[in-house]
Amino acid sequence: MESIKELYRIGRGPSSSHTMGPVQAAKIYKQRHQNAESFRVTLYGSLALTGKGHLTDVAIIEELAPAKVDIVWKKDERKDFHPNALQFEVVGEKDADPWLVYSVGGGKIVDDDSKGKESDMIYTQRNMQDVLDYYKETGKVFWELVCETEGDDLKEHLTEVWKVMKEAIARGLVNEGLIPGGLKLQRKSASYIAKSRSLSGHAKTTSKIFAYALAVSEENASGGVVVTAPTCGSCGILPAVLKISQEQYELDDEKIIRALATAGLIGNIVKHNASISGAEVGCQGEVGTACAMASAAATQLAGGSPAQIEYAAEMGLEHHLGLTCDPINGLVQIPCIERNVHAASRAFDSASYSLLSDGKHFISFDVVTKTMNETGKDMPSMYRETALGGLSIFGDKDFVDN
Template sequence: MKTLRTLYRIGRGPSSSHTMAPFRAAKRFRERFPDAARIRVTLFGSLAATGRGHLTDKAIQQAVAPCPADVQWEPSRELPRHPNGMRFEAIGPNGEVVGVAEDYSVGGGELLSESDHPDVYAVRSLQEVLDRCRTTGESFWEYVQQCEGDAVWPFLERVWDAMQRSLRCGLHTEGVIPGGLGLYRKAPSLYRKSRILDVTFRADALLAAYTYAVAEENACSREIVAAPTCGSAGVLPAVLCYLRDELNLEKTDILRALATAGLFGNVVKANGSISGAVVGCQGEIGTACAMAAAAATQLLGGSPQQIEYAAEMGLEHHFGLTCDPVAGLVQIPCIERNAHAATRALSCAHFALLSDGLHRIAFDDAVSVLLETGRALPALYRETSAGGLARIYQKRLDEQRDPAKSSGGNAEPQSPVS
């Protein structure tokens, strides 16, 4: 498995796969052809289907500026290696094509062309790590340190600092989220309400405020940490901030929890997928919930077996979750979904701590089922905004504009990719 540096990525939202990665791919292509008169970029599959809402074209144009960029959209076509394919063409002064390259955004901000990083972990399965912990008495975070070296701690400190910045900014920024849905930022209000509620509701209110804060920052294209993606970026920092304050934790405790969470995220990334275009939202929110559940269980004093159990529950109970963002924006249902995943992560930790950690379905098995389930999902429900909530929301808008359409609006949705 790769270093945690390829999992936790600090950057601007709203999407790691549709914003961060295309920006970097475009920038690299421009550097290869600095004399090009303009750049033509063709986006395929999911990148084209939701790219406008995810600001993919804006990210590409910013990356190659001041060179003009023409972005073309092909939502009904896919390149062979991944639904998030893109083709770059450098155009010379006489209109001739002087260079061509293709790349793929494979999830979490990573490009396929960058996936040849050397492995720093000798194993790929969580069971192998768990067996090692049983034999040596080590914790998960100690295994991460052995594989990554001491340099992992300054990196994780930067990750934690960035998470806290986005959370603080989100808690104290009000206004309408751009994109046209008319959503007003809720994090400041939720945070104020949490301070006057009794203990029964306070935990849920705080977790909601924290997750909304980060997710709303992401929706506004502000800096966040993909953990493991931008669309699920609010879950882990919310749980960590909540437990830090409740348990009066030291920074070292948080960094070790980030290491453990990253290990579980890495296993999903290596053996399953964290790409919404491949497996739906279960790969994004489900993985984020598993990571947060593992971190929470460790911070609450759980054993490695209990940590693994909590993460397995966090992943398993998101099986089949679709990715159908309304209008291609990372807002509905994404922001609210972060909050629910954070509360579920904490409940998974509590449930695991009530047990001895023994259970029948291993985390590795859950990862295999995640990939199997995701591949069975129609393209409608894998980040294309062609089905589910995105379709029904658009249908209601069309009916409001033309009431005559309301009488015959029950046709089956058509997939943008055959």
Template sequence: MSTLTPLRVERGAYVSALDLFSVGIGPSSSHTVGPMRAGLRFRGMLAASGELAHVDRYEIVLHGSLAATGVGHGTPDAAIAGLRGLDPLTVDPGEVHGSWQLLDAGGEVRVDRVAVRRGDVQWEPRARDHGHPNAVTFRALGGGRVLEERTYLSVGGGFIRDKGEPARDSAPVGPLPHRFSSMSELLELCRAAGGDHPGEIARIARENELAQRTASGVDEGLDAVWRSMVECLERGLSTHGVLPGRLAVPRRAARAWAALVERGDAVAAPESLSVYAMAVNEENASGGRVVTAPTNGAAGVIPAVMYHALGGRSAARADVHRFLLTATTVGSIIKANASISGAEGGCQAEVGSACAMAAAGLTAVRGGTPLQIENAAEIAIEHHLGLTCDPVGGLVQIPCIERNAVAAATAVTAARLALLGDGRHVVGLDVAVETMRQTGRDMSHRYKETSEGGLAVNVVEC
């Protein structure tokens, strides 16, 4: 994976595929990866100012959704891991999980020479005045005074920003050859190039990548993303047991896969698509290594569609790259104009976005024109509008795992429908994305990752 500084996104700017698809740990990109990156950034700031050696106490305050479902998502564990200097890209997941369980039992966790205790982690689930539902404040104290304090917003997909930083970040490092703020502008770029070629959108995305990285860096980065997706999926197909948390949800993907193998048609079976998606999300729910696609909660959709449609780990490199690059443009447009954060827009912003990205990528690989690609993404988004985020027990398990399986099938259906037409349709992707934004704005906070409504309150936890 590339270790270059992630692109900083402005409204409508292209988000690098190597930032949108980033390797991290489960169970949540916004509740686990984001707070971990925030803690790591805070530590880096203390080190740069020379204050790290003077810290004798840390305080971590979880606000809003990070507090409401933080225990189930491993948020305090992740925040402490970041303070310890651990990076979600490279960390062994086993080094992260378990801190809060230890603190809650009266123990302590060491951050360098500083002991973090239960009272140092504070919870403010009703706080929604920080600019985003996912906010975390880190405070470093030493010698009886506050040495440094920062509040960070975890805005979805593992992306973070400082509180007060513009919602649409500043321009990317260096100029991009192709700028677009919407799908209509992207399609105009395709038309200007005289292209209705199925690889036109991927070409534009690749040229934007090459403005930031070398050709080998782009290719190796995309290869690493796919390799991580495959490894995660295949681990899920072979791992049995029970998922962590008080729901005691049994892992089903490995059992289902074994049944398909015994039946003799595992790879060809239509059910395999759903099993692939479940395998990834069971790995995520267990806190394992996973690729944000574009988030952890929706991580199973894109790998499942790719693995199923492209021939598994033997997929052609060109197809993998075309799929990921095409999907990235759609994810960029959604992130810039709506949201990929469940705490901000409900599950339509997570699984809905992943479904649209997968539909676009599959349509491109199967020879679809830019208009057909746009149509496929729109179909996928349109039929996820209003989807709530109401995880039972605050865990990324019910209904999240099955929801990825259903969305993977929807993505394939959307691509098939789009390829049957010529790309002309009534509702454009830009309209669907704007509708998603408005719907997320109007949706009650109870249905946006707080576990205060829907299935989360109507399912009796055993």
């Protein structure tokens, strides 16, 4: 498995696969052709079908400026390796130097030379069973394995990740008004946190979870700076769970950093053995994985054992199996924002449930990860970030500002 620094990426929303990945690719290509005056960028498959809603074209044009950019949309052409493909070319030169690149989820990009390579793999563990075996052999829990494998600079990265997460929550709690995109969707986080102040007990805690998840998700939908956890589309779940856990248990940031390490390990296992790309396996790979990560983090912060942490993560993913990626008008808004909210709440439920158990259960995390991957492959493409089926086709086009 790769470093969790490849999982937790900091950047602007609304989409890690449709915005952050293409921007990174554009940056690399621009560096190769610093004197080019004109580029052609061809978007294929899911990138072409939902790129407008995700601001893919806008992000690429801004990155390649001041050069002229011609965007070509090939909605009916899908590349075999991954549905999120784009090709860069230099226009007006003898050598167009075409470069085909894939945005494979979570902001990561690969090309034909790098796909399938394992040169960046730093973990010897490949799945959850390997991680549990390591614990049995050494007595070192999840976060200790991560820190031992990643080295001293991991803490600095996770400290920055937590800082950006908290900043996204803080901004989201005060920002009001319409979310860009044409759906005329109002931000809700500020009103939710205000209403939470008059509540007490469980109702207050629940409303704050809602507000925190809304805050980050609304920031992402508005193009704000967020952390992929594991994607932009699912970026509100883990920060909300970490924030409320810190408040509830009066935890210092060191405990949160350790929880981020554990959550990152969970996300890495899914990323390595299945996919975190909505265009590849549907929303189960994004929100489902994020819920698993947050469930594990919440369980650890509440004092759970490795067995209970694994159980919580398994439930977080299992009970999102089959979840489709069908955003209305290709925007990371409906149903994405509310899905983040409810998945954050579900993560706490998974943690509570596992903490009441002895950690023994029937379906392992590795089995549910494999199941999610196979379910995603069997899912029709109309339910995998193409805006061709499900909720996406029922969006009222009259609400879109052209």
